[in-house]
Amino acid sequence: MFGYFLTRLGMFIPTFLGVTLISFMFIRVLPGDPIIVMAGERGMTEERYQELVEKLGFDKPVLQQYWDYLTGVMQGDLGESFVTKKPVWDEFFALFPATMELSICAMIFAVALGLPAGVIAAVNRGKFFDRALMSSALVGYSMPIFWWALLLIIVFSGNLGWTPVSGRIDLLYYFPDVTGFMLIDSLLSGQEGAFKSAVRHLILPTIVLGTIPLAVIARQTRSAMLEVLGEDYIRTARAKGLSPSRINGLHALRNALIPVITVIGLSVGTLLAGAILTETIFSWPGIGKWMVDSIFRRDYPVVQGGLLMIAVIVMLVNLLVDVLYGVINPKIRRR
Amino acid sequence: MSLLEIRNLTVEFATASGQFRAVDGVDLSVDKGELMAIVGESGSGKSVSMLALMGLLPWTATITADQLSFEGIDLTKISARERRKIIGKDIAMIFQEPMSSLNPCFTVGFQIKEALRIHLGLNRKDRHQRAIELFDQVGIPAPESRLKTFPHQMSGGMNQRVMIAMAIACTPKLLIADEPTTALDVTIQAQILDLLLRLRDEQGMGLVLITHDMGVVAETAERVQVQYAGQKVEEQPVADLFRTPRHPYTTALLNALPERATSKMLPTIPGVVPGQFDRPKGCLFSPRCQHANDICRSLPPTPHSAQFGKARCHHVEQITAGELA
Numbered sequence: 001m002f003g004y005f006l007t008r009l010g011m012f013i014p015t016f017l018g019v020t021l022i023s024f025m026f027i028r029v030l031p032g033d034p035i036i037v038m039a040g041e042r043g044m045t046e047e048r049y050q051e052l053v054e055k056l057g058f059d060k061p062v063l064q065q066y067w068d069y070l071t072g073v074m075q076g077d078l079g080e081s082f083v084t085k086k087p088v089w090d091e092f093f094a095l096f097p098a099t100m101e102l103s104i105c106a107m108i109f110a111v112a113l114g115l116p117a118g119v120i121a122a123v124n125r126g127k128f129f130d131r132a133l134m135s136s137a138l139v140g141y142s143m144p145i146f147w148w149a150l151l152l153i154i155v156f157s158g159n160l161g162w163t164p165v166s167g168r169i170d171l172l173y174y175f176p177d178v179t180g181f182m183l184i185d186s187l188l189s190g191q192e193g194a195f196k197s198a199v200r201h202l203i204l205p206t207i208v209l210g211t212i213p214l215a216v217i218a219r220q221t222r223s224a225m226l227e228v229l230g231e232d233y234i235r236t237a238r239a240k241g242l243s244p245s246r247i248n249g250l251h252a253l254r255n256a257l258i259p260v261i262t263v264i265g266l267s268v269g270t271l272l273a274g275a276i277l278t279e280t281i282f283s284w285p286g287i288g289k290w291m292v293d294s295i296f297r298r299d300y301p302v303v304q305g306g307l308l309m310i311a312v313i314v315m316l317v318n319l320l321v322d323v324l325y326g327v328i329n330p331k332i333r334r335r
Numbered sequence: 336m337s338l339l340e341i342r343n344l345t346v347e348f349a350t351a352s353g354q355f356r357a358v359d360g361v362d363l364s365v366d367k368g369e370l371m372a373i374v375g376e377s378g379s380g381k382s383v384s385m386l387a388l389m390g391l392l393p394w395t396a397t398i399t400a401d402q403l404s405f406e407g408i409d410l411t412k413i414s415a416r417e418r419r420k421i422i423g424k425d426i427a428m429i430f431q432e433p434m435s436s437l438n439p440c441f442t443v444g445f446q447i448k449e450a451l452r453i454h455l456g457l458n459r460k461d462r463h464q465r466a467i468e469l470f471d472q473v474g475i476p477a478p479e480s481r482l483k484t485f486p487h488q489m490s491g492g493m494n495q496r497v498m499i500a501m502a503i504a505c506t507p508k509l510l511i512a513d514e515p516t517t518a519l520d521v522t523i524q525a526q527i528l529d530l531l532l533r534l535r536d537e538q539g540m541g542l543v544l545i546t547h548d549m550g551v552v553a554e555t556a557e558r559v560q561v562q563y564a565g566q567k568v569e570e571q572p573v574a575d576l577f578r579t580p581r582h583p584y585t586t587a588l589l590n591a592l593p594e595r596a597t598s599k600m601l602p603t604i605p606g607v608v609p610g611q612f613d614r615p616k617g618c619l620f621s622p623r624c625q626h627a628n629d630i631c632r633s634l635p636p637t638p639h640s641a642q643f644g645k646a647r648c649h650h651v652e653q654i655t656a657g658e659l660a
Contacts, residue, residue, distance in 0.1 A: 235430070236438070238391050238496070240449065241450075316631075331485070
């Protein structure tokens with residue numbers, strides 16, 4: 001198992017290098033000059049401009065710049081933001097908990113609803129629930145999430161006034177960051193109503209971000225279950241006189257989980273991409289909004305560092321998925 | 336009262352091109368401790384009729400029967416929940432493919448103990464003890480350590496033993512074995528059959544053996560039922576069936592046995608079992624029967640009396656009298 005883990009980890013290296021190269025080149029291909037953006041409307045003198053070009057290393061050949069960046073990354077240095085002058089690493093970890101909290105909630109939402117829905121649809125194949133679920137899953141999957149977010153805001157925040165429009169918590173509350181997770185921090189602060197407020201702020205972003213994974217998971221669970229339900233061992237389980245809930249929920253689901261876990265792992269990538277939109281709409285102070293802002297500012301180190309970190313997270317999650325395969329299905333385990 | 340009594344069982348499947356009748360008016364009765372064999376080619380409805388009894392057919396199947404009773408309880412008239420108390424406990428079934436019939440995600444120990452907990456309510460320690468006993472009884476070496484293995488870590492023969500151990504876990508009164516040896520190699524086949532016969536003697540359970548191997552039938556069964564295209568075409572005690580087969584299909588099956596071959600070329604039955612679209616109007620066997628005439632092709636035969644092996648053939652009397660050969 002450990003050897004297997006190391007092999008998988010070794011396969012990270014080319015992906016990792018590829019991501020650094022692509023993110024590095026991608027931002028430089030975009031038109032726009034970070035120095036001019038930094039100067040803003042006031043502009044700057046030609047001398048000052050040359051000074052900055054030299055300071056930021058833009059006078060060197062591009063390959064030389066990439067090499068400098070890569071050696072920095074290898075030493076754990078992602079560079080400093082052009083705008084805030086703070087290390088990218090620090091900024092990332094200040095903002096990442098917000099994104100992680102939102103993503104985890106969205107994932108829990110998607111799995112908690114998608115798995116049972118898929119199982120029930122498969123068991124009641126062709127009946128009303130199945131058809132209704134599969135059509136709504138298709139709608140959920142194909143709906144643009146910014147539009148879905150606006151709809152929900154209009155109805156639940158605007159018309160009904162049930163949920164706040166933006167942010168992570170009401171401005172009334174103030175407490176120190178302990179974990180960076182608002183749900184936990186608000187509980188730790190002991191302030192009355194703080195936790196409730198944090199939850200209310202989370203509801204809409206969670207639904208918006210979780211909708212696509214929910215649809216994908218429900219559909220995948222259904223089709224995996226349909227396949228498994230036709231297997232001989234399910235017939236054996238029924239021949240033993242087990243109850244339908246035990247057969248579907250234990251014997252069949254455990255086997256159906258392999259493809260479902262795969263899409264859950266892949267959804268993490270979609271989720272982080274979706275987080276960028278969702279965070280922008282709900283003014284959620286996470287890495288999504290930070291990345292979008294940095295792209296507009298041509299803040300090269302932040303864009304590169306942010307992309308790299310997201311890619312590493314997605315790779316780690318998929319590594320975890322590979323390990324989970326073996327836990328769920330012993331046949332995949334290395335002997 | 337017989338242990339199992341089936342009267343006029345019909346199973347139809349809804350397919351994209353209409354209803355398909357897989358079992359057509361089959362009768363079957365099994366007494367306590369009796370070994371009944373059902374033989375016939377693939378597609379003759381042997382398995383389907385037993386799966387119907389167990390309630391294991393998919394939702395596309397429609398089951399109708401005048402009687403489908405086990406120990407006097409009509410299984411069609413009780414709720415699914417009550418039926419589950421009988422299925423797996425008093426009636427158990429083992430299947431053709433041992434490798435795919437066990438759940439790959441769970442240890443064999445888990446799978447056998449599950450039945451013990453649900454039907455007998457044994458506690459953890461008793462379950463473990465009983466599982467070891469059962470593994471020992473079906474001839475699995477080192478039973479205690481085997482409980483922890485997964486199905487893919489064992490051979491087909493061992494898996495079939497696990498299936499048998501699972502089936503007899505709650506000492507059923509009736510065991511249905513659906514081609515239990517087909518997927519196994521010949522030496523293992525004999526061992527599994529011996530095991531089934533020994534268990535039947537030890538526990539006095541009725542045994543229904545579904546097979547298409549006439550050799551197995553000759554060695555094991557007491558009564559034999561021959562099925563063709565969803566119908567029962569003949570039923571006789573095993574010795575009588577082999578000595579004087581009544582139905583031409585049975586005769587043809589017996590002639591196809593290598594042991595009985597008189598020439599170098601093994602006789603075969605031309606054609607295949609009729610399917611959904613080529614079902615003959617009269618006798619279902621008529622397109623392949625050497626004695627078929629116009630009556631056979633237009634009028635479906637009805638079963639004869641037990642004296643003529645309940646044969647479903649227009650010519651039974653002539654065949655018996657030796658007029659047709």
